[in-house]
Amino acid sequence: MSHPPLDPAEALRLILATCAPLPAQxxxxxxxxxxxxxxxxxxxxxxxxxxxxxxxxxxLGGGAEALAAGSEWPIEGEQAAGDGATQARRGAWEIMTGAxxxxxxxxxxxxxxxxxxxxxxxxxxxxxxxxxxxxRTAGSDVPAGASVFAAGTVLAPQHxxxxxxxxxxxxxxxxxxxxxxxxxxxxxxxxPIRPLESxxxxxxxxxxxxxxxxxxxAELVHIETVGDEVDAFLEAFAxxxxxxxxxxxxxxxxxxxxxDFVPQALERLGAEAxxxxxxxxxGKPLLFAxxxxxTLFFGLPxxxxxxxxxxxxxxxxALRLMLGLPREVPWRVPLAGDYAKKPRLxxxxxxxxxxxxxxxxxxxxxxxxxxxxIRPLAEANAWVVVPLEATALAAGALVEVCGLGHLxxxxxxGSAA
Numbered sequence: 001m002s003h004p005p006l007d008p009a010e011a012l013r014l015i016l017a018t019c020a021p022l023p024a025q026x027x028x029x030x031x032x033x034x035x036x037x038x039x040x041x042x043x044x045x046x047x048x049x050x051x052x053x054x055x056x057x058x059x060l061g062g063g064a065e066a067l068a069a070g071s072e073w074p075i076e077g078e079q080a081a082g083d084g085a086t087q088a089r090r091g092a093w094e095i096m097t098g099a100x101x102x103x104x105x106x107x108x109x110x111x112x113x114x115x116x117x118x119x120x121x122x123x124x125x126x127x128x129x130x131x132x133x134x135x136r137t138a139g140s141d142v143p144a145g146a147s148v149f150a151a152g153t154v155l156a157p158q159h160x161x162x163x164x165x166x167x168x169x170x171x172x173x174x175x176x177x178x179x180x181x182x183x184x185x186x187x188x189x190x191x192p193i194r195p196l197e198s199x200x201x202x203x204x205x206x207x208x209x210x211x212x213x214x215x216x217x218a219e220l221v222h223i224e225t226v227g228d229e230v231d232a233f234l235e236a237f238a239x240x241x242x243x244x245x246x247x248x249x250x251x252x253x254x255x256x257x258x259x260d261f262v263p264q265a266l267e268r269l270g271a272e273a274x275x276x277x278x279x280x281x282x283g284k285p286l287l288f289a290x291x292x293x294x295t296l297f298f299g300l301p302x303x304x305x306x307x308x309x310x311x312x313x314x315x316x317x318a319l320r321l322m323l324g325l326p327r328e329v330p331w332r333v334p335l336a337g338d339y340a341k342k343p344r345l346x347x348x349x350x351x352x353x354x355x356x357x358x359x360x361x362x363x364x365x366x367x368x369x370x371x372x373x374i375r376p377l378a379e380a381n382a383w384v385v386v387p388l389e390a391t392a393l394a395a396g397a398l399v400e401v402c403g404l405g406h407l408x409x410x411x412x413x414g415s416a417a
Contacts, residue, residue: 005279007388008346011288012317014274018290021324022175029163032155035173036217036323041149043166046139050085051101053108054134058092058123061105066130075121077102092123101135108134142166152325154217154407177247177322180222180240181209184233184252184262185302190225204374205251205307212308213249215405216316217323221245228253230265237269246295249315252302255285262287262299271297278314279388281345282306282371286314303371309348312383316406330385330400331410336364340392350376351384353401353410361412363401382410 006014024038053059059079060067076091081098088102095101095108109129116123142148148166149159155171163171188203189196196202203225213220222243226236233253240248253262254276266273271289276299278286283306287299296318300310320328333353341347352364363384368376385400386393393399403409 003277005277005284006275008278008280008313011275011278011286012314015288015296015314015318016321018274018296019318019321022177022322024172025175026170026172028170029160029168032163032171032173033157033160034217035155035171035176036325037149037151037153037155037171038174038324039172040147040151041163041168041171043142043144043146043148044168045166046144047142047162047165048136048138048140050138051106052136053079053095053097053099053101054136055097055108055110057095057108057110057134058114059088059095059101059105059108060092060129061088062107062131064131066128067107067109067125069125069127072117072122072124075116075123106131106135110134154325174323176217176219177319178221178244179213179218179247179249179319180243180245181206181213181220181224182233182236182240182248182250183209183223183225184228184250185225186227188225204304205302208304208307209249209251209311212311212405215407216311216319217407218247218319228261230261230268233261233265234268237265241295247315247318248295248297249300249311250298251300251307254287254299254301266297266299279345280309280313281347282369283310283348284345286310288314301371304374305350305369305371305377308377309383312402312405313348313385320406328402328406330402332398333361333363333401334396334398335384335393336362337395338393339365339386341386341390343389343391346388347384347386349384349386350380351382351401352380353382353412355412363399380404381412 060073074091076089076093078094079099079102080096083099085100086102088104093102107129109125113127114123115126183203183206187200189200190203206223206225210220210223222240222245224236226232250262253260266289269291271291273289276287277284282303283301285301289297298315300307349369350366352366356362365384366376366380383402
């Protein structure tokens with residue numbers, strides 16, 4: 001007996017109910033790019049660690065009052081970047097950008113606002129200089145002990161810059177979900193230079209998932225292409241499990257055709273089929289199951305855009321929860337033009353989000369939404385999600401907009417047509 005397709009919100013609820021945050025691990029900061037912090041980071045020391053000069057010039061001391069233009073000061077010493085602490089007695093110190101201020105001095109006048117005199121060596125001020133002027137005080141960027149990054153921060157190069165400046169050697173991050181990909185279909189050809197025989201197509205899902213899975217914060221531990229035989233699939237499945245996979249993603253063989261063998265293979269594995277068919281387009285035959293040992297299985301239909309949408313809206317939310325991240329909050333963006341669809345299906349649409357002529361953000365649904373059309377996805381910078389029961393949406397209606405991946409925002413382009 002055929003069951004109606006499941007509401008996509010309920011499908012996602014069932015998926016997330018099987019997931020839990022993964023354990024944390026400590027990694028070196030130099031290897032932490034793209035990882036998700038499992039615990040907050042506080043500054044072990046101040047940044048800058050000492051008062052230093054913001055420019056080349058002369059360091060002076062003088063209490064609360066400004067030192068007047070025209071005054072002359074004997075040159076007592078010189079301080080370059082990298083020189084250690086030193087005690088000033090009186091007079092001016094020639095100082096370089098970034099050099100530590102000698103103790104007892106509290107301001108810097110730029111070299112171009114001075115005149116250097118000789119016999120004896122001294123400097124004449126050509127402008128007033130107030131206390132604290134042109135000085136980067138210790139802790140003015142980050143005070144010692146201050147909270148720097150919250151748990152859930154996805155580490156990017158700018159975060160690594162700050163951690164390095166603070167001398168943080170390692171951080172505690174969420175373990176990465178271990179994912180395997182099995183592309184099914186005897187028609188698939190992996191070798192891009194091998195001539196196609198009649199009825200064959202090139203495997204585009206494999207290269208796509210090989211890049212998309214790591215961008216979602218997971219570790220791809222195994223990828224393989226198999227034919228349409230249950231035994232071959234189960235052998236590949238065993239290889240993926242041996243590689244450490246705890247999340248399995250397959251493409252193809254989940255519909256109702258004669259060669260759609262994945263449900264049969266799952267039965268032989270003793271898997272619990274949690275749902276099969278979701279009220280979405282593309283990718284309605286989406287299958288989700290759990291194996292006795294807790295391994296999660298996502299069976300995505302074989303068409304490329306069904307794979308892309310299934311990964312983005314059902315697999316990635318599961319990975320997100322495993323990484324300890326909160327539920328994703330889509331943007332709400334007005335449509336650039338009218339859009340109409342059938343009811344009772346939630347549509348995931350390839351889209352371009354851009355600024356219109358008035359500088360406002362708008363979302364344009366691209367032409368060519370069929371699940372076999374890859375080129376529009378290559379031209380898209382976002383997904384537009386149109387709800388289940390919606391039918392006709394007028395230009396200007398607000399729709400949910402998501403980046404191409406859950407860790408990515410749309411790369412906003414130029415003016416939308």
